[in-house]
Amino acid sequence: MIPAVPGAAVVGWLLLVLSLALGASLLVWWGWRAWRAQSGRPRPPLRRWQWAGAVLLSVLPVSTAVGLAQIAWQDHRQEQHRAAQERLMFFTLERPVAWGDVTLPAGSHVQRDLPQDEAGDADGPPDLRGLREVRFPHPVRIGAMWVGAMSVYGQVALELARPHRFAAHDGKPAQECEAGLAALFNARRPPSPDEPFPPQHDGLAMGDWVFETCFDAGTGMSVRYWKGGQLVWADAPDYGRKE
Incomplete structure (x- = not known):
């Protein structure tokens, strides 16, 4: 059994908040650029370092979303397995x-x-x-x-x-x-x-x-x-x- 790490829940919560903030910021930024382009006032193309920064900043939100999806899927499978076992243990x-x-x-x-x-x-x-x-x-x-x-x-x-x-x-x-x-x-x-x-x-x-x-x-x-x-x-x- 893996021992609990003190403060792990707090760190996980902070990472989740940070990833949500970064994800929201990136969506707003890309939406703003798209709106500017549609209104005839496009922003200058991104430079290489800007593309690299956008990609790096998107790693945390994407990895957090994938991790949450995996946790939700595992919880769903475990719940299904538990329910199937209880169906075998309790019956009429x-x-x-x-x-x-x-x-x-x-x-x-x-x-x-x-x-x-x-x-x-x-x-x-x-x-x-x-x-x-x-x-x-x-x-x-x-x-x-x-x-x-x-x-x-x-x-x-x-x-x-x-x-x-x-x-x-x-x-x-x-x-x-x-x-x-x-x-x-x-x-x-x-x-x-x-x-x-x-x-x-x-x-x-x-x-x-x-x-x-x-x-x-x-x-x-x-x-x-x-x-x-x-x-x-x-x-x-x-x-x-x-x-």
């Missing part, structure tokens, strides 16, 4: 997709990691190995639970659409969780310390996870989706929780 399912113990219904808003093969979804079902978050269009049953949203990172969090009672296990008492709370599950087998990133899964297998606790997710799990060409946040249903 057009048809149901089975993912382990859960079937994601059509209309589900999905967030996943950027797939390695960016063209892999063109002719088949989407690659959900890097699935991270889902907001369902309606409550979905997972085991004995009814769920409105799901998050899969190092842990699994299920936003309960209906109250659910989790049985006692491993010395922990039973727990009653109301609708709107998120049920948190830990992996039965701890992840390897050699994995710096959350593992990817081919599907949700609830047998691999053990209930830990319920917690208040506030306004619900945050999942984004495309609406009118923009990424917006999906609203969580009103589960009628008592504050």
Whole structure:
């Protein structure tokens, strides 16, 4: 990474102002000479040193204009690339997709990691190995639970659409969780310390996870989706929780 140079922004701004001033001055000068010629009072032809001076003075405005055009083009290409990647990471399912113990219904808003093969979804079902978050269009049953949203990172969090009672296990008492709370599950087998990133899964297998606790997710799990060409946040249903 190239370190920032102190005052570089100020210098760049001054060069831009200077180039604009020089460019405007040259345009006014050439326009004045053209006007004089059209009015029958042409100025004497430029001498060699005058031509050389005009060319040298035009170098800064032209190079600045070319540089700004290149920056604008690069920013445009980067924005296109970023938008294309976000289209792959955030999408809405057009048809149901089975993912382990859960079937994601059509209309589900999905967030996943950027797939390695960016063209892999063109002719088949989407690659959900890097699935991270889902907001369902309606409550979905997972085991004995009814769920409105799901998050899969190092842990699994299920936003309960209906109250659910989790049985006692491993010395922990039973727990009653109301609708709107998120049920948190830990992996039965701890992840390897050699994995710096959350593992990817081919599907949700609830047998691999053990209930830990319920917690208040506030306004619900945050999942984004495309609406009118923009990424917006999906609203969580009103589960009628008592504050």
